[in-house]
């Protein structure tokens with residue numbers, strides 16, 4: 001399966017071509033809302049999981065196949081944490097040389113305290129880390145991190161990156177009902193954001209299937225509270241509305257699999273994205289062949305990659 005997917009509609013980036021530099025689900029966090037299942041085990045080793053040269057070749061091919069599809073960004077977004085790939089710097093530099101589309105990196109930001117990680121991101125046009133917790137206790141509860149990325153060091157890394165980085169620094173806060181949406185939790189997050197000084201704070205909701213079935217998006221009241229407390233740079237991000245692009249040039253089965261491995265998608269949205277003449281039974285076929293699985297959240301059926309571990313699904 002390829003490591004380049006989409007273009008996909010992104011909540012924050014319009015139509016975005018995704019590049020995944022990491023095997024599923026290689027991450028130093030194990031967030032309760034993760035759409036990719038649980039991290040088993042939680043991994044904090046940086047190494048060349050997929051060489052940058054191979055990823056750049058795939059991107060070049062995908063850009064050549066793009067045809068008239070519109071694209072706003074080229075985005076490095078892992079089916080795990082992209083900064084764990086130790087060739088991330090080569091990948092960012094290679095993308096800047098290969099295309100004039102702006103390059104974004106979506107990351108949890110947990111390793112920004114390491115100078116070489118910050119260095120690898122400096123050429124990106126936008127860097128989009130997460131900050132869901134304002135203190136170590138909420139961080140443990142919500143992000144369930146590897147012990148090698150403690151809260152204080154993570155925040156120090158985010159502060160340090162602000163001092164070095166000249167591009168768009170957009171922070172994401174995933175707002176979970178009954179967890180980090182209380183006044184107290186939001187004030188704690190706001191205090192850390194004061195130190196980090198991102199350009200924008202995006203308040204997001206777990207609209208794709210959270211790994212833990214009890215996770216619920218914050219209510220309207222919780223969102224309004226977050227907007228009031230997190231300051232004037234905060235804005236609420238609505239679920240993406242565009243289509244997933246599976247172009248005629250792609251093998252639809254491979255394209256769907258590549259997509260749902262990084263972005264579980266509702267059956268309805270997937271069927272609407274299949275190219276004309278493509279039988280929508282390919283979704284059932286992927287499930288029957290054991291390549292994909294259905295996970296149900298919020299009364300919606302999402303297609304996800306078979307290796308993703310959701311605790312309420314049979315192994």
Ligand code: SF4
Nearest residue numbers: 027029030031034108
């Ligand atoms: S949401 Fe992102 S940071 Fe959290 S566990 Fe999943 S891949 Fe890792």
